[in-house]
Amino acid sequence: MSEREREREDRPHVAVFRPDDERLATARSLLEELGADPVADPMLAVEPTGDRPVDADYVVFTSKTGAELVADDWEPGTATVVAIGPKTADALEAAGYAVDLVPEEFSSTGLVEALADRAAGATVEVARSDHGSPVLLDGLRDAGATVDETVLYRLVRPAGSGHSTEAAAAGDLDAACFTSSLTVEHFLEAAAKRGVRDAAVRGLNAAVVGVIGDPTRETAASHGIDVDVVATEATFETLARETVAALDADR
Template sequence: MRDLTVAVFRPDDERLEDAVELIDSLGATAVPDPMLAVEPTGSPPRTDADCVVLTSKTGAELVADAGWEPGEATVCAIGPRTADALREVGYDVDTVPEEYTSSGLVATLEGAVDGARVEVARSDHGSPVLLDGLEAAGAYVHETVLYRLVRPAGSGDSTERAAAGTLDAACFTSSLTVEHWLEAADERGNRDEALEGLTEATVGVIGEPTRETAADAGIDVDLVASEATFDALACETVEAAAPTYHE
C-alpha cells in the first residue's frame, strides 16, 4: 500500500516547511508544489489612519522591514497567524475577529469605523469583500498593496501526479492557488487529465471564496475547512481522505 499523498501549495519558505511537517505528522506524505511567490512593491502603509488592517504574515514582515509605525492607530489582524507575526516583529495588536476571514473582520469592525480612516495593507489579490464592507460601514478606506503574488517558475508537479492518478488529496489555500494550479496544468498540457485526477482525490479548500473559484473551474470540492487556517484545512483533508483510502 502506497502512502496517502497530499498536495500543498504554500509559498516556498517556512510556511511550506511547516505544511510538509504537519502533513507528515498526520501520517501522510506531502507533495510540496508552491503556487505563490512574493514580489514586494516597496510601498509602506499610510501613517495617518485611525485603523490599520493587515491580512498576512508576509505583510507583517514587510511593514516591519519598512520601519512603519502605526502611531495611535488601532492595529487589526485578520487572524491569529497574522496577529502572532505582528507581535513577533514588535507591534501591538488590538483586534482579531472570531471568524478569520474578510467578512469576519468586517463584522467585527463595522460598528466602530463609521467616519474613520481605515488603511488596508495587503497583497494585490485581496478580496473586495473587505474594502466594500468597510466602506459600507462608513469608513474612509485606503488600500496599500504591499506585495504581489505570482506563480513560481516550474510549479505544477502536483498536476502531473493528479493526471497520473497518484494524487490522493489537495489543500487549496486561496482562490489564487486554484488559478495558478490550473495555469500550471495548462502550461504542462495536462489540464483535462489533471482535473479528472482531482475527481478521484479529496479536495479541501480554506474558505467559501476558494470553493467557489474551484467549483467554477470544474473542481469537485469535498470540504471547506471549519476554520480558515492551514492547520485546520490539512487535518480535515487528511481525515476525510484516509477512511476511503484502501489501495
C-alpha cells in the same frame, strides 16, 4: 525499493501549495505527522512592492507575510492595529507592534463584522497583497468608512511550479490542500501550460480536495473542481487535518 521507499509509496499523496519558506516546511512536517506523503509544489511567491501603510484610524493586516514586510520600518502612530487572525497577530507582535483587534472569524467577512460598528466616519487602511478579496473593501465602505488600500506585495506563480498537476493528471494524487483562490488559479495555469488541464481537473475530482474557505471553494467550483472539505477554521493546520481525515474515511 528500500523499506523506507515502500512505506512512502503506501502513504497517501497529498499536494500542498504553500510558498517555499517556513510555511511549506511546516506544512510538509504536519502532513508527514498525519501519515501522508506530501507533494510539495509551491504555487505562490512573494514580490514585495516596498510600499507601506498610510496613516489612518484603523490599519488592517490580512496576512503574516504583510506583517513581516512592514517590520522595523513602519510607525503605526495612533492607529488601531487590526490583524485578520492569530498568525498575523503573532507576526505583528514579534515585530514589536501592539495588536488591538482580531476578529472572531479569521476572514474578510470577519474583519468587516468586527469593524462594522466602528467604521462610520473612520479612515481604514487595508495593507495586503495584490489579490485581496473585494469583500473587505466593499464591506467597510458600506459601513461608512473611508477606505484606502496599500499593496505590500504581489503574489506570482513561481517559475517551474506545476509538477503536482502532472501527478493529478496521472491519477497519482490522493488529496490536495488549496489555501486560497490564487493557488487554485495558479494550479490550473500550470496545468494548462503543461497541456494537462482537463486531465488534472479529472484527477482532482477523483481525489479529496480540501480548501481553506468559501471563496476558495467558489473559485474551485467555478473551474469544475469538486470540493470535499472546507476547513472549519481558516488555518492550514485545520485544513490539513480535516482533509487527511476525510481521505482516511474514504480509504
